[in-house]
Amino acid sequence: MSKVKVIACSGIGKAMGLMAREAALQVTDKLSPDTTETVCLAHIVTGDAEAAKKVEGCTCITVDGCPAMCAAKSVEQAGGSVKAKYRVIDEMRNHKGVDAGTGTALTEDGWQIVDELAGRISEKAAELIKGDLNNG
Amino acid sequence: MDEKQVGVISCSGEECLGGTIARLATRKVMETLRPDNVVTLCLPLYIAGGDEERDFANEYPVISVDACDKCCAKRATIKYSGAVKDSLVLSDLLGEDVVLSKIVSARDLKEEHYKMIDESADEICKRVDRILAE
Numbered sequence: 001m002s003k004v005k006v007i008a009c010s011g012i013g014k015a016m017g018l019m020a021r022e023a024a025l026q027v028t029d030k031l032s033p034d035t036t037e038t039v040c041l042a043h044i045v046t047g048d049a050e051a052a053k054k055v056e057g058c059t060c061i062t063v064d065g066c067p068a069m070c071a072a073k074s075v076e077q078a079g080g081s082v083k084a085k086y087r088v089i090d091e092m093r094n095h096k097g098v099d100a101g102t103g104t105a106l107t108e109d110g111w112q113i114v115d116e117l118a119g120r121i122s123e124k125a126a127e128l129i130k131g132d133l134n135n136g
Numbered sequence: 137m138d139e140k141q142v143g144v145i146s147c148s149g150e151e152c153l154g155g156t157i158a159r160l161a162t163r164k165v166m167e168t169l170r171p172d173n174v175v176t177l178c179l180p181l182y183i184a185g186g187d188e189e190r191d192f193a194n195e196y197p198v199i200s201v202d203a204c205d206k207c208c209a210k211r212a213t214i215k216y217s218g219a220v221k222d223s224l225v226l227s228d229l230l231g232e233d234v235v236l237s238k239i240v241s242a243r244d245l246k247e248e249h250y251k252m253i254d255e256s257a258d259e260i261c262k263r264v265d266r267i268l269a270e
Contacts (some may be wrong), residue, residue, distance in 0.1 A: 007150070008150060009166055009180045010148040010155075010157060010159065010180070011178045011180060011181065012146060012148060012162065012163065012176050012177075012178050012179070013176060013178050014144060017178070020236045021148070021150060021241070022241060022242065024150065024243045025150065025240055026241070029221060029240070029241060037189075038151060038153075039150070039151065040146040040147070040149040040151045040155065040208065041148050041150065041180055042148060042149050042179055042208035042209060042212070043149065043178075043206060043208050044149075045179070045180060045183040045184075045208070046206075046208050046211050046212055046215075048206075051154075057230065067208075068180075068181055070174075070178075070180030070181050070183070071180060072182060074180060074183065079221045083187070083268060103163055104160065104163045104164070105242070106242075110245075131195060
């Protein structure tokens, strides 16, 4: 079966965009490289047929920074099967008052939140793969 | 808003080093090198119909910064706002092998990568300055 696509918004304006990006990369590069991969959101949103092929009908997890949910919306529009949607802003509610950094660089606390989120995304990806295997 | 504003829109591609360099170079221009004149536009939000990003791109000159020759940021800007004033493709500047490298996380960047970010930021500044001088 194909790898689960973990796709982040990488929003450039805020720390939450960088956190979404780094959480997705932590999953695809370090935690679950054999079962997950990322796809450039910028390519998906161009609407290219080549880009659509990367996600069409595939199991996807999106990671957005803010409530605009750009990654989730764009992946769904491109035909991806979005099975889980994560928002960094929700993570931050569990870390009220924490300075996570900026859109350029994260603080140690920011990286810790990224790692916590990445751990959960990785577990979710494993769960989705197991479900897909069980469903034949 | 100041009349002399330029928007910079970066692809920030997640699949290769070039996306990280594009993102950080754009941030450096906005934060440090030309803070009074440069605004960054969030590409996913721009595509998703963010009014603020699209209004800005319709009214002010925009420079696209892309990692590779797919030129996603440039094509998206042309599609939704009609034109880009200038563009930068990092594979032309740094080489395709470099930008397509799989080192993507900011955690893994080394001194050589920060030099590439500086070089890319300087190229963006040249384009910003040309537009401001018009």
